[in-house]
Amino acid sequence: xxxxxxxxxxxxxxxxxxxxxxxxxxxxxxxxxxxxxxxxxxxxxxxxxxxxxxxxxxxxxxxxxxxxxxxxxxxxxxxxxxxxxxxxxxxxxxxxxxxxxxxxxxxxxxxxxxxxxxxxxxxxxxxxxxxxxxxxxxxxxxxxxxxxxxxxxxxxxxxxxxxxxxxxxxxxxxxxxxxxxxxxxxxxxxxxxxxxxxxxxxxxxxxxxxxxxxxxxxxxxxxxxxxxxx
Amino acid sequence: xxxxxxxxxxxxxxxxxxxxxxxxxxxxxxxxxxxxxxxxxxxxxxxxxxxxxxxxxxxxxxxxxxxxxxxxxxxxxxxxxxxxxxxxxxxxxxxxxxxxxxxxxxxxxxxxxxxxxxxxx
Numbered sequence: 001x002x003x004x005x006x007x008x009x010x011x012x013x014x015x016x017x018x019x020x021x022x023x024x025x026x027x028x029x030x031x032x033x034x035x036x037x038x039x040x041x042x043x044x045x046x047x048x049x050x051x052x053x054x055x056x057x058x059x060x061x062x063x064x065x066x067x068x069x070x071x072x073x074x075x076x077x078x079x080x081x082x083x084x085x086x087x088x089x090x091x092x093x094x095x096x097x098x099x100x101x102x103x104x105x106x107x108x109x110x111x112x113x114x115x116x117x118x119x120x121x122x123x124x125x126x127x128x129x130x131x132x133x134x135x136x137x138x139x140x141x142x143x144x145x146x147x148x149x150x151x152x153x154x155x156x157x158x159x160x161x162x163x164x165x166x167x168x169x170x171x172x173x174x175x176x177x178x179x180x181x182x183x184x185x186x187x188x189x190x191x192x193x194x195x196x197x198x199x200x201x202x203x204x205x206x207x208x209x210x211x212x213x214x215x216x217x218x219x220x221x222x223x224x225x226x227x228x229x230x
Numbered sequence: 231x232x233x234x235x236x237x238x239x240x241x242x243x244x245x246x247x248x249x250x251x252x253x254x255x256x257x258x259x260x261x262x263x264x265x266x267x268x269x270x271x272x273x274x275x276x277x278x279x280x281x282x283x284x285x286x287x288x289x290x291x292x293x294x295x296x297x298x299x300x301x302x303x304x305x306x307x308x309x310x311x312x313x314x315x316x317x318x319x320x321x322x323x324x325x326x327x328x329x330x331x332x333x334x335x336x337x338x339x340x341x342x343x344x345x346x347x348x349x350x351x
Contacts, residue, residue, distance in 0.1 A: 032249040
Protein backbone atom coordinates (compact mmCIF):
# COMPACT_ATOMS: atom_id res chain seq x y z
CA UNK A 1 0.00 0.00 0.00
CA UNK A 2 0.99 3.66 -0.06
CA UNK A 3 3.67 5.01 2.26
CA UNK A 4 4.69 8.59 3.12
CA UNK A 5 6.67 10.55 0.50
CA UNK A 6 6.01 7.85 -2.05
CA UNK A 7 6.83 8.77 -5.66
CA UNK A 8 6.47 5.46 -7.51
CA UNK A 9 3.64 2.99 -7.98
CA UNK A 10 2.37 0.64 -5.33
CA UNK A 11 3.29 -3.03 -5.75
CA UNK A 12 1.12 -4.64 -8.40
CA UNK A 13 -1.68 -6.93 -7.27
CA UNK A 14 -3.11 -7.67 -10.70
CA UNK A 15 -1.60 -8.74 -14.04
CA UNK A 16 -2.68 -5.49 -15.71
CA UNK A 17 -0.90 -3.42 -13.07
CA UNK A 18 2.24 -5.53 -13.53
CA UNK A 19 2.15 -4.73 -17.23
CA UNK A 20 1.58 -1.04 -16.53
CA UNK A 21 4.58 -0.94 -14.20
CA UNK A 22 6.76 -2.66 -16.80
CA UNK A 23 5.65 -0.19 -19.43
CA UNK A 24 6.36 2.68 -17.06
CA UNK A 25 9.88 1.35 -16.40
CA UNK A 26 10.48 1.07 -20.15
CA UNK A 27 9.30 4.62 -20.80
CA UNK A 28 11.25 5.97 -17.85
CA UNK A 29 14.46 4.43 -19.19
CA UNK A 30 13.85 6.21 -22.51
CA UNK A 31 13.21 9.46 -20.63
CA UNK A 32 16.40 8.93 -18.63
CA UNK A 33 18.47 8.43 -21.80
CA UNK A 34 16.98 11.49 -23.50
CA UNK A 35 17.58 13.57 -20.36
CA UNK A 36 21.19 12.39 -20.20
CA UNK A 37 21.71 13.32 -23.85
CA UNK A 38 20.15 16.76 -23.38
CA UNK A 39 22.21 17.39 -20.26
CA UNK A 40 25.37 16.47 -22.11
CA UNK A 41 24.50 18.67 -25.10
CA UNK A 42 23.78 21.64 -22.83
CA UNK A 43 27.09 21.14 -21.02
CA UNK A 44 28.95 20.88 -24.32
CA UNK A 45 27.28 23.97 -25.76
CA UNK A 46 27.94 26.04 -22.66
CA UNK A 47 31.58 25.01 -22.38
CA UNK A 48 32.67 25.33 -26.01
CA UNK A 49 34.78 28.22 -27.25
CA UNK A 50 33.71 27.61 -30.87
CA UNK A 51 31.19 29.89 -32.52
CA UNK A 52 29.72 29.99 -35.99
CA UNK A 53 27.94 33.20 -36.89
CA UNK A 54 27.26 32.20 -40.50
CA UNK A 55 25.44 28.89 -40.29
CA UNK A 56 22.17 28.99 -42.22
CA UNK A 57 20.98 25.40 -42.35
CA UNK A 58 22.09 21.81 -41.94
CA UNK A 59 20.16 19.07 -43.65
CA UNK A 60 21.94 16.31 -41.75
CA UNK A 61 21.01 17.48 -38.26
CA UNK A 62 17.45 18.22 -39.41
CA UNK A 63 17.10 14.65 -40.65
CA UNK A 64 18.53 13.27 -37.41
CA UNK A 65 16.25 15.25 -35.13
CA UNK A 66 13.21 14.30 -37.20
CA UNK A 67 13.86 10.59 -37.61
CA UNK A 68 15.15 9.94 -34.09
CA UNK A 69 12.10 11.30 -32.21
CA UNK A 70 9.84 9.35 -34.57
CA UNK A 71 11.71 6.15 -33.72
CA UNK A 72 11.54 6.94 -30.00
CA UNK A 73 7.80 7.58 -30.19
CA UNK A 74 7.25 4.28 -32.00
CA UNK A 75 9.27 2.50 -29.28
CA UNK A 76 6.92 4.00 -26.69
CA UNK A 77 3.67 3.69 -28.65
CA UNK A 78 3.86 -0.02 -29.49
CA UNK A 79 3.98 -1.33 -25.89
CA UNK A 80 1.43 1.31 -24.91
CA UNK A 81 -1.10 0.17 -27.50
CA UNK A 82 -0.46 -3.44 -26.54
CA UNK A 83 -1.47 -2.77 -22.96
CA UNK A 84 -4.42 -0.65 -24.05
CA UNK A 85 -5.88 -3.52 -26.04
CA UNK A 86 -4.94 -6.03 -23.33
CA UNK A 87 -7.06 -4.06 -20.84
CA UNK A 88 -10.05 -4.20 -23.22
CA UNK A 89 -10.04 -7.96 -23.68
CA UNK A 90 -13.25 -9.83 -22.90
CA UNK A 91 -12.43 -11.90 -19.84
CA UNK A 92 -15.68 -13.75 -18.94
CA UNK A 93 -16.04 -12.50 -15.35
CA UNK A 94 -16.93 -14.88 -12.54
CA UNK A 95 -18.54 -12.12 -10.50
CA UNK A 96 -20.14 -8.77 -11.21
CA UNK A 97 -20.24 -6.07 -8.54
CA UNK A 98 -21.89 -2.70 -8.80
CA UNK A 99 -20.05 0.15 -7.11
CA UNK A 100 -22.26 3.18 -6.64
CA UNK A 101 -20.81 6.52 -5.60
CA UNK A 102 -22.70 8.71 -3.18
CA UNK A 103 -21.88 11.87 -1.29
CA UNK A 104 -19.78 10.73 0.53
CA UNK A 105 -19.54 6.94 0.60
CA UNK A 106 -19.56 3.98 -1.74
CA UNK A 107 -22.18 1.26 -1.86
CA UNK A 108 -21.59 -2.19 -3.31
CA UNK A 109 -24.16 -4.56 -4.77
CA UNK A 110 -23.48 -8.25 -5.27
CA UNK A 111 -26.61 -9.29 -7.13
CA UNK A 112 -25.40 -12.23 -9.23
CA UNK A 113 -26.91 -14.87 -6.93
CA UNK A 114 -28.51 -13.19 -3.92
CA UNK A 115 -29.35 -9.56 -3.25
CA UNK A 116 -26.38 -8.44 -1.16
CA UNK A 117 -26.02 -4.70 -0.81
CA UNK A 118 -24.07 -2.68 1.72
CA UNK A 119 -22.61 0.78 2.23
CA UNK A 120 -18.95 1.48 2.81
CA UNK A 121 -18.25 4.52 4.98
CA UNK A 122 -14.84 5.79 5.99
CA UNK A 123 -13.92 5.05 9.60
CA UNK A 124 -13.43 8.37 11.34
CA UNK A 125 -9.99 9.09 12.79
CA UNK A 126 -11.21 9.04 16.38
CA UNK A 127 -12.76 5.57 15.85
CA UNK A 128 -9.66 3.90 14.42
CA UNK A 129 -8.16 0.96 16.29
CA UNK A 130 -4.33 0.64 16.54
CA UNK A 131 -2.86 -0.54 13.26
CA UNK A 132 -5.60 0.91 11.07
CA UNK A 133 -4.84 3.55 8.45
CA UNK A 134 -6.10 7.09 8.78
CA UNK A 135 -8.52 8.22 6.01
CA UNK A 136 -8.28 4.83 4.30
CA UNK A 137 -10.24 2.33 6.38
CA UNK A 138 -13.91 1.63 5.84
CA UNK A 139 -16.54 -0.08 7.95
CA UNK A 140 -17.33 -2.59 5.18
CA UNK A 141 -14.80 -3.76 2.63
CA UNK A 142 -15.51 -4.90 -0.90
CA UNK A 143 -14.52 -8.55 -0.61
CA UNK A 144 -13.65 -10.41 -3.80
CA UNK A 145 -12.32 -13.89 -4.54
CA UNK A 146 -8.69 -13.90 -5.61
CA UNK A 147 -7.52 -15.18 -9.02
CA UNK A 148 -11.03 -14.76 -10.44
CA UNK A 149 -11.99 -12.23 -13.13
CA UNK A 150 -14.20 -9.61 -11.48
CA UNK A 151 -16.33 -7.10 -13.35
CA UNK A 152 -17.18 -3.85 -11.58
CA UNK A 153 -19.99 -1.66 -12.88
CA UNK A 154 -19.39 1.85 -11.62
CA UNK A 155 -22.00 4.55 -11.39
CA UNK A 156 -23.10 7.36 -9.11
CA UNK A 157 -26.30 8.46 -7.45
CA UNK A 158 -25.67 12.19 -7.25
CA UNK A 159 -22.49 13.83 -8.59
CA UNK A 160 -19.37 12.63 -10.37
CA UNK A 161 -17.11 10.28 -8.42
CA UNK A 162 -14.32 7.95 -9.50
CA UNK A 163 -13.61 4.44 -8.25
CA UNK A 164 -9.88 3.86 -8.12
CA UNK A 165 -7.59 1.19 -6.63
CA UNK A 166 -3.96 1.89 -7.63
CA UNK A 167 -2.56 -1.53 -6.67
CA UNK A 168 -5.00 -3.19 -9.08
CA UNK A 169 -4.43 -0.68 -11.87
CA UNK A 170 -8.09 0.30 -11.87
CA UNK A 171 -9.75 3.68 -12.14
CA UNK A 172 -13.23 4.31 -13.53
CA UNK A 173 -15.37 7.42 -13.39
CA UNK A 174 -18.71 7.14 -11.65
CA UNK A 175 -21.16 9.19 -13.69
CA UNK A 176 -24.81 9.60 -12.65
CA UNK A 177 -27.10 7.92 -15.15
CA UNK A 178 -24.26 5.97 -16.78
CA UNK A 179 -22.85 2.50 -16.18
CA UNK A 180 -19.11 2.23 -16.69
CA UNK A 181 -17.51 -1.17 -16.71
CA UNK A 182 -14.07 -2.19 -15.59
CA UNK A 183 -12.55 -5.56 -14.79
CA UNK A 184 -9.62 -6.94 -12.87
CA UNK A 185 -8.09 -10.13 -11.52
CA UNK A 186 -6.46 -9.99 -8.10
CA UNK A 187 -3.32 -12.14 -8.22
CA UNK A 188 -2.71 -12.48 -4.49
CA UNK A 189 -4.73 -12.23 -1.28
CA UNK A 190 -4.56 -8.93 0.55
CA UNK A 191 -6.19 -5.63 1.29
CA UNK A 192 -5.95 -2.90 -1.33
CA UNK A 193 -6.81 0.72 -0.73
CA UNK A 194 -8.01 3.45 -3.03
CA UNK A 195 -9.65 6.83 -2.79
CA UNK A 196 -12.34 8.69 -4.68
CA UNK A 197 -10.64 10.27 -7.69
CA UNK A 198 -13.13 12.86 -8.88
CA UNK A 199 -13.95 16.00 -6.91
CA UNK A 200 -17.39 15.53 -5.45
CA UNK A 201 -17.87 18.01 -2.66
CA UNK A 202 -16.75 18.74 0.87
CA UNK A 203 -15.87 15.16 1.82
CA UNK A 204 -14.36 14.05 -1.47
CA UNK A 205 -11.15 13.11 0.36
CA UNK A 206 -13.03 11.05 2.93
CA UNK A 207 -14.73 8.31 0.90
CA UNK A 208 -12.07 5.64 0.45
CA UNK A 209 -12.31 2.28 -1.28
CA UNK A 210 -11.05 -0.93 0.30
CA UNK A 211 -10.88 -4.16 -1.70
CA UNK A 212 -10.14 -7.34 0.22
CA UNK A 213 -9.08 -10.33 -1.88
CA UNK A 214 -9.56 -13.70 -0.21
CA UNK A 215 -9.65 -17.36 -1.28
CA UNK A 216 -12.97 -18.45 -2.76
CA UNK A 217 -14.04 -20.45 0.30
CA UNK A 218 -13.54 -17.39 2.52
CA UNK A 219 -15.47 -15.27 0.05
CA UNK A 220 -18.39 -17.70 0.20
CA UNK A 221 -18.28 -17.62 4.01
CA UNK A 222 -18.18 -13.83 4.01
CA UNK A 223 -21.09 -13.47 1.61
CA UNK A 224 -23.19 -15.91 3.67
CA UNK A 225 -22.43 -13.91 6.83
CA UNK A 226 -23.27 -10.62 5.13
CA UNK A 227 -26.58 -12.01 3.87
CA UNK A 228 -27.47 -13.21 7.38
CA UNK A 229 -26.68 -9.79 8.85
CA UNK A 230 -28.78 -7.99 6.24
CA UNK B 231 9.08 -4.14 13.23
CA UNK B 232 12.15 -6.10 12.14
CA UNK B 233 14.80 -4.52 9.95
CA UNK B 234 16.93 -6.02 7.22
CA UNK B 235 14.32 -8.58 6.12
CA UNK B 236 14.54 -10.17 2.70
CA UNK B 237 11.25 -8.60 1.66
CA UNK B 238 12.39 -5.01 2.31
CA UNK B 239 13.22 -3.05 -0.81
CA UNK B 240 16.68 -1.47 -1.00
CA UNK B 241 16.65 2.28 -0.29
CA UNK B 242 16.09 3.70 -3.77
CA UNK B 243 19.05 5.34 -5.49
CA UNK B 244 17.70 7.31 -8.43
CA UNK B 245 19.91 8.34 -11.34
CA UNK B 246 19.13 11.93 -12.36
CA UNK B 247 16.54 11.76 -9.59
CA UNK B 248 14.17 9.63 -11.68
CA UNK B 249 15.55 6.18 -12.48
CA UNK B 250 15.52 3.78 -9.53
CA UNK B 251 18.37 1.49 -10.60
CA UNK B 252 18.08 -0.78 -7.58
CA UNK B 253 14.41 -1.71 -7.75
CA UNK B 254 13.77 -1.53 -11.50
CA UNK B 255 14.46 -4.87 -13.21
CA UNK B 256 17.28 -4.65 -15.78
CA UNK B 257 18.09 -0.99 -14.95
CA UNK B 258 21.29 -1.60 -12.98
CA UNK B 259 22.64 -4.04 -15.54
CA UNK B 260 21.86 -1.67 -18.42
CA UNK B 261 23.49 1.34 -16.79
CA UNK B 262 26.61 -0.64 -15.85
CA UNK B 263 27.02 -2.08 -19.33
CA UNK B 264 26.27 1.38 -20.72
CA UNK B 265 29.02 2.91 -18.61
CA UNK B 266 31.42 0.24 -19.81
CA UNK B 267 30.38 0.94 -23.39
CA UNK B 268 30.94 4.65 -22.83
CA UNK B 269 34.45 4.08 -21.53
CA UNK B 270 35.33 1.69 -24.35
CA UNK B 271 33.96 3.97 -27.08
CA UNK B 272 35.34 7.19 -25.61
CA UNK B 273 38.75 5.85 -24.69
CA UNK B 274 39.07 3.94 -27.93
CA UNK B 275 38.29 7.04 -30.00
CA UNK B 276 40.71 9.14 -27.97
CA UNK B 277 43.52 6.65 -28.33
CA UNK B 278 42.91 6.53 -32.06
CA UNK B 279 42.49 10.25 -32.72
CA UNK B 280 43.68 12.20 -29.64
CA UNK B 281 40.62 14.45 -29.98
CA UNK B 282 39.24 15.03 -26.50
CA UNK B 283 35.87 16.68 -27.15
CA UNK B 284 34.95 14.35 -29.99
CA UNK B 285 35.94 11.38 -27.81
CA UNK B 286 33.53 12.59 -25.14
CA UNK B 287 30.81 12.73 -27.79
CA UNK B 288 31.59 9.18 -28.79
CA UNK B 289 31.58 8.17 -25.15
CA UNK B 290 28.12 9.59 -24.59
CA UNK B 291 26.90 8.00 -27.82
CA UNK B 292 28.34 4.68 -26.70
CA UNK B 293 26.63 5.01 -23.34
CA UNK B 294 23.25 5.69 -24.94
CA UNK B 295 23.44 2.90 -27.48
CA UNK B 296 24.85 0.29 -25.10
CA UNK B 297 22.36 1.13 -22.36
CA UNK B 298 19.43 1.02 -24.76
CA UNK B 299 20.61 -2.20 -26.39
CA UNK B 300 21.21 -3.97 -23.06
CA UNK B 301 17.89 -2.70 -21.74
CA UNK B 302 15.89 -4.00 -24.72
CA UNK B 303 17.61 -7.39 -24.63
CA UNK B 304 17.23 -7.80 -20.87
CA UNK B 305 13.55 -6.73 -20.92
CA UNK B 306 12.82 -9.11 -23.78
CA UNK B 307 14.37 -12.02 -21.86
CA UNK B 308 12.59 -10.89 -18.70
CA UNK B 309 9.25 -10.81 -20.53
CA UNK B 310 9.82 -14.30 -21.96
CA UNK B 311 10.61 -15.56 -18.45
CA UNK B 312 7.47 -13.96 -16.99
CA UNK B 313 5.30 -15.50 -19.68
CA UNK B 314 6.85 -18.92 -19.06
CA UNK B 315 6.31 -18.43 -15.33
CA UNK B 316 2.64 -17.58 -15.87
CA UNK B 317 2.14 -20.56 -18.16
CA UNK B 318 3.74 -22.85 -15.60
CA UNK B 319 1.56 -21.46 -12.81
CA UNK B 320 -1.54 -21.86 -14.96
CA UNK B 321 -0.51 -25.39 -15.91
CA UNK B 322 0.10 -26.39 -12.27
CA UNK B 323 -3.23 -24.90 -11.23
CA UNK B 324 -5.07 -26.70 -14.04
CA UNK B 325 -3.34 -29.98 -13.18
CA UNK B 326 -4.36 -29.69 -9.52
CA UNK B 327 -7.91 -28.68 -10.39
CA UNK B 328 -8.62 -31.18 -13.14
CA UNK B 329 -6.42 -34.16 -12.20
CA UNK B 330 -8.33 -37.39 -12.70
CA UNK B 331 -11.13 -35.77 -14.65
CA UNK B 332 -11.81 -35.63 -18.37
CA UNK B 333 -10.27 -32.17 -18.52
CA UNK B 334 -6.93 -33.33 -17.07
CA UNK B 335 -4.30 -31.58 -19.25
CA UNK B 336 -1.92 -34.55 -18.95
CA UNK B 337 -4.55 -37.05 -20.01
CA UNK B 338 -3.76 -38.74 -23.32
CA UNK B 339 -6.55 -38.27 -25.84
CA UNK B 340 -6.45 -41.82 -27.27
CA UNK B 341 -10.18 -42.48 -27.00
CA UNK B 342 -9.71 -45.02 -24.17
CA UNK B 343 -10.70 -44.64 -20.52
CA UNK B 344 -7.10 -44.96 -19.37
CA UNK B 345 -5.53 -41.93 -17.75
CA UNK B 346 -2.02 -40.69 -18.45
CA UNK B 347 -0.52 -42.96 -15.79
CA UNK B 348 -1.80 -46.00 -17.61
CA UNK B 349 -3.98 -47.42 -14.88
CA UNK B 350 -7.21 -49.08 -15.99
CA UNK B 351 -10.49 -47.52 -14.94
